[in-house]
Amino acid sequence: MSTHPSAPSPLRVALLGGGTVGGAVARALLGRADHYAQRAGRPVQLLGVAVRDTGRPREGIPTTLLTDDPRALAEGADVVVEVMGGSEPAGELIEAALRRGAQVVTANKQLVARRGEELHALAAEHGAGLHYEAAVMAAVPVMAVVRESLAGDEVTRIRGIVNGSTNYVLDLVGREGVPFADAVRQAGELGYLEADPTEDLQGLDAAAKIAILARTAWGVPAPLEEVEVTGIADLTDADFADAARQGGVLKLVASAERDTDGRVRASVRPLILPAEDPLAQARGGTNVVELEAALAGPVRLVGAGAGGDQTASAVLGDVVRAGLAAARR
C-alpha cells in the first residue's frame, strides 16, 4: 500500500456474501477508506467479495473484487466477514477462519445461536476472535452493552420486542384493526416477512436472539432448544379483541432471566402488555430491548432491528473492533 518503511501493514478483510448487507459493507469500506484507516489504526484493505454469481454487476463493487471461491478468499484475510447466511458453507468457512486464528465477524444469528459454544471454544483455543453484534437487532448495539457496558453490573433480566416483522403485523392488527390474516399478507407484500415466514411467525428468529443475549449476559450456555417458544401463527382475531378489552396490547415478547440455580430460563411468547409498558409502545418494525441490571436499573435500547444498511452498520462496527483485536495479538 505504501513504500514508507514504518507504514503499518493493512488490515486484510475478506467479505463472504455480496447481497444487501455485503454490498453496503463493501461500499462503505471502499468509499470511506480514510475513516476506517483512522478507526482501525491502519489501512483497511478489502481483499475481495465472494458471491455465487460473479457475472452479475453489483452497485459500487468493482467486478475485479468479485470471486466465487470464498475459501481461497478467506485464507488470506485477517478479518473474515460472513454475511452470506445459512448454515453451510457459512459454518465451515467460519470454523476454518477461527482455526487459523483470524478475526471473524458474522451476522448469522441462527448459526451463532446453534453453534455459539463450539465456535467460542474454537476462537479461544486458537487466539481468534468472534464478533456478532449484527446477529442480534442489527445496529441496536445490545450485544456490546450487555457484554461490555454492563460488565461491572449484574444483568438480572432481559425483555424485548426483538422481531420487527411480527411486531409490524401485531401493530397493524392492534392499532388499525386490520384482520390478522390480512395483516400477515400485507406484511408479506411489503417485504416485512421472508418468502418463507415460518422463522418469524413461529418465533424462531426471536428465540435465536434471546438465546444469544442470555448467553452473553450470563456467560453460561443457553441452548436454543431450551427456549420456550410460542409464535404468533396461531393467534386469532379473538385474541386481539381480548387484549383490547383489557386495555392492553398484544406483543411477541422475548425474555430471559436466571432461576435460583443459575440456569437460564428464556422464552418467546405473545403477551398482553399494559399500554404504558415501554415494550407496548414499539411501533411497526421497531425493536426495543430492556436490560434490567442490579445497579443500573432498566436501560432500554430502541431502533430498527433489521434492514440491510442497519445490519451493515453493526458489521462495520465489528470490523473496526476486529481490526483492533487483530492488532493486539
Next chain:
Amino acid sequence: MSTHPSAPSPLRVALLGGGTVGGAVARALLGRADHYAQRAGRPVQLLGVAVRDTGRPREGIPTTLLTDDPRALAEGADVVVEVMGGSEPAGELIEAALRRGAQVVTANKQLVARRGEELHALAAEHGAGLHYEAAVMAAVPVMAVVRESLAGDEVTRIRGIVNGSTNYVLDLVGREGVPFADAVRQAGELGYLEADPTEDLQGLDAAAKIAILARTAWGVPAPLEEVEVTGIADLTDADFADAARQGGVLKLVASAERDTDGRVRASVRPLILPAEDPLAQARGGTNVVELEAALAGPVRLVGAGAGGDQTASAVLGDVVRAGLAAARR
C-alpha cells in the same frame, strides 16, 4: 495474593471519593470479587478509599481501607477511580495518574468537558487510559455506543433529554399542571435538584454532556464555551400554556451536529416538541438520547441518567474496561 507462581498479579484500584457513588463502587468490588476477577482476567484489589473524613463510618467499607491522602493512594494503583467531583484536587490527581501511565476512570463531567482535549493528549503521550462513561447519563451507555458500536458508521446528529432534574420539573408542569415555580421547589425538596440548582436550571449540566458526546462522536474539539445554552430558569407558566395550545411538550433538548465545514454545532435549549417525538415522552427523571447515523438510522438509549447506583454501574463497567486495557500495555 497467592503463592501460585503463575497467578496473575492483582489489578490495583485506588478509589478517590467515598460518597454515594464511591460507596456503591467499593461495596461492589469487595462483595463481588469473583465476578470482577473473572471479567478483568485477574483479581481486582481495592487498595483504599480516599475520603475527607476518615472518622465517619461508611456502610460496607472497612475503616482500614479509608485514607485521607488521595495522592499517596493513587500512586500505587493501576486504575485510579475519581468520584470525588469538583475541579480540584480531582484535576491534578487525574493528571498525575495519567502522567504515570495509569488507567483513569472518572465520573467528573465538568472536568472532562472543560479539560478533555488536554487530558486525552496527556493519556496518549504517556500510554495511559481515560474512561468516563459515568460522566454522561450514568449507566445509559451512550459513550460506548458512540465511540465503539457506531465506529463503522457515521453519526450525523445527537439529540437528547440529558438532564433528569430539569426534565422532572418540566414534566411536573406539563403533565400535572403544577405552576413552574412550585415544580422547581418540589424538585428541590425531593432531591432532584442540587442545593445550588444553577448547573441544572441554567442548562450547564446538559451543555457539558452534549460537548463530551460531540467530541466523542466526531473526534474534534467541542469546547464547552461554544455550546449555545439556554436553560429553563427563565421559563414562565405562559410558555407551558403556549406549548399545550400547540399540542406540544416543552423539553430541555441538547443537540449536536456538524456544519458543512465539519465544525461541531451544539446547543441546549427549551423546545416545544410534537407529542409523538420520542424525546417528548421522557417522563420524570428519565434520560433519552437519540443517535442518528448514516446507516443505522436513529438508535435511542433510555434510562435513569443519574443516581448513585446508576453512576456506580458505569464506573464499574469502566473499571473492567480499564483493567483489560492495563493488561494490554
